[in-house]
Amino acid sequence: MIGQHDPHTGLHSEQGALRGEHPGRARNPIVKVRGLAWLEFQKPDLDGAEVFAQAFGFTTSLRTQDELQLRGTDAGSPCVLIRRGPRSRFMGPAFMAAEPTDVVRLADATGRTIATLPETLGGVTVDLMDPSGLRVRVVSGTHELPALAAQQALTFNIGHDATRVNATQRPPREPANVQRLGHVVLQTTKYLATLSWYLEHLGLIVSDFLYYRGQRERGPVMSFIRCDCGGTPTDHHTLAMVLGPANRYVHSAYQVADLDALAAGGEYLLERGYQRSWGIGRHIQGSQLFDYWRDPDGFLVEHFSDGDLFDCTLEPGWAPMSASGLAQWGPPATRDFLGIKPGREAFRELRAVIGALRQDNEFDLNRLRGLLKVATS
Template identity: 30%
Template sequence: MANAKVQLSRLMAVHYQHPNLDAIEKFLVDFGLVVVKREETKTYYRGFGPETYVYIAEKSPDDRKHFVGGILAVESAEDLHRAAKFPGASSIHDAHSLSGGQQVVLTDPVGMKVTLVHGAKTRPASAVKEEAPAPILINSGTVRSRRTLHTFERGPSKVANCGHYGLRVDSSKFEESVDWYMDTFNLRLSSCLKLANGKPAFMFMHINKGKEFVDHHTIFLSRAMKPLPEATPHHCSFECDSFDTQQLGHDWLLQKGWTNCYGIGRHKYGNHIFDYWFDASGNIIEHYTDGDLVNCDTPPTYEEVQPDSIKIWGPSIPLAFFTGRPEDAVKPQSSGPALTSLDHVIRDGIKPPSAQAEPVA
């Protein structure tokens, strides 16, 4: 029953563990996030939006990078009590973070944590208004409303909030994981990309809030094309205020010597303008802007994966977008039509013969 689901309100933040907190801080500041608080083993970051934090960087317990999970607000205290009854759920306890409130931690079928928070405080509206960039008016061929000279400052992108994150899941656990997320929460399918055999490969899900319009996806799951011992993140994504500051941030990150994974381009599913980067630990992290909004009246889309499934426009798909390895960032995936090799992978369910890589969403 829909009423038995835990009602999510929004994605607040993501939580990663890094071997070197100083190195990841350098990257995240260049990326456009602001340090809020440093603790002995954790650093909190925010954007200019209302959340008190949008990213937790924690010292890794070993020399490896780890994705701990997403942190999402729920609609009511009742939702926390409902979540606490799920198998393996934590008890309800104080959220020892900048936002306060109480929380319950769930574990999904592939071992990823989902932290649910109620009563989280947000930043004062006056502070958000003071930091938010002024809206950019665009003069087009038919609408010419800007009457002032436009000036921009070079620097990091203006990041507002955490928009979505995605996981790569072993094929044997994929359907179970999709069912768990959609049965546990008020998540609704926005778009599904299918394999040639009809099985879903990529599932993009949004928070269903009825008539209220929300982002095209908050969580997505992708099916790994080879055995995957444990689920891994593909990327987390942060919304910029405009295409201009996203491009300025792209140039800034290049100037600072960071490795671009893929972008700038426009996705087909969600329609947002994307720009993917490798952080200091080798995780993929995205800037995006101008994404689609959906509500309960928006029908989900279903499509078989095609060579142009990932993008509407943009550069050739790099090998790094599939392997998740920074050393592959400068190698083109194909000299032909975009995603020719991915189409081969999806059709045959095998790794590209030249790249020996698996596709990711």
């Protein structure tokens, strides 16, 4: 309608940096990792975790009394490792080194020692700690699980281009088979220091920056970060990082075959009583089709498909952060997804805000005002 502002205008990556803004990459990183290997969690109820995981679309690759390893259909490492513990918590990510010597180079540069991983995983790791206090593993030489039979994407008749004749579309209502781990999103009270650490230590590069509207001169508050594999295109983001009042896991994302797999898999989860957090829609930064769910322990996990792929030549985009700017289409971002739904999580976040404002970090009163505007935009 005339006079109305389209909130999506100017939010795509064609909007670049201004003079003197963050370059989004380190000049001489120690190493350049080639991707996420897995994520590690601790949970008290492995039975409940496995039931949800299989409904979500994972395959169990290892189950013992105290450990659960979950995989996708792609060849490679397990996507998720869950060990039994007294409470649910995120333990940290593991990145895959591009070369075996990169583990040695990181260990030498940081004064850390190289450790042998359990035989169920194989290989070695150097365990680092980012400025937020999160353990970050860089691994090499791990066992590679063989590929499994994958869920096939459907064949579409698009416009007048008819490629499917005398055949119907009947996607079954079944789990959306996870193909692979795509990315993890982390919140930190030390955003700029933590961002620089990942760029300098792991050679990651920024695809898109977000800033609070009216506070661009103070710098970005969120970044979508990809691996630098030279001319080989990689996911728009393997890691995303956002400034906030607490150092915590936000969500992780797992690729599925296509929109039908994502939607039918969502119906399967709903029928079994699981909670959709937000979806279905298509993101702006990264362009992924998305659908977000809460697992029984409250962790946010995402099915995605059809994400952007960038090579090393693309410079970071810059855009204001807003709730309406999180999706090109789909339902509005929910209170649950934004972390403001009344309940235990919102109360925990409120306590974190009060604590962060009393400490020396990047989350100050002006940043809080910017965050509140995002939640209501």
